[in-house]
Amino acid sequence: MGSKKNLKYLGFFGFLGFNGFQYFRGYNTAFLSYFAFFAFFSYFWIGKIAAEMIDERYLENSRKAKAFSFNLAAIELIIICLITPVTVISREILTVVSALCYASVFIAYAIAFYLYEKR
Numbered sequence: 001m002g003s004k005k006n007l008k009y010l011g012f013f014g015f016l017g018f019n020g021f022q023y024f025r026g027y028n029t030a031f032l033s034y035f036a037f038f039a040f041f042s043y044f045w046i047g048k049i050a051a052e053m054i055d056e057r058y059l060e061n062s063r064k065a066k067a068f069s070f071n072l073a074a075i076e077l078i079i080i081c082l083i084t085p086v087t088v089i090s091r092e093i094l095t096v097v098s099a100l101c102y103a104s105v106f107i108a109y110a111i112a113f114y115l116y117e118k119r
Contacts, residue, residue: 008047014040017103020096029092035099042110049117058117065113072108076101 017038023031052058080097083089 006047007043007050009043011041011044011047014038014043016040020099023092029095032092032095033099035096036102038100038103039106041103042106045110045114049114052117061113061116064116065109068112069105069109073101073105076104 014037017035017040019037020032020034022034023029080094080101084094
């Protein structure tokens with residue numbers, strides 16, 4: 001997987017995220033962290049752009065996408081920190097939400113970067 005052209009194939013690791021549903025069979029909370037593998041789906045978008053030549057516009061679009069995904073992560077973290085003490089949330093739900101928030105940041109970066117590049 002050394003070349004940039006093969007990055008899009010890393011997206012198939014995202015299907016490992018469906019292992020998180022094994023929690024409902026054995027109720028082992030460790031399976032809930034598999035939902036973070038959904039972040040690998042972002043490589044489907046990154047792989048489309050990776051073959052392009054890096055120039056100033058590419059770097060600027062990357063900065064914009066990183067800023068957007070950082071803002072999304074900050075908002076998700078603030079919401080989790082504000083809601084957790086107020087309500088009684090089980091550790092299972094908190095684990096799932098944390099894993100999905102982790103994955104959403106990478107996917108949001110990839111989609112935003114792809115959209116900025118295609119403008």
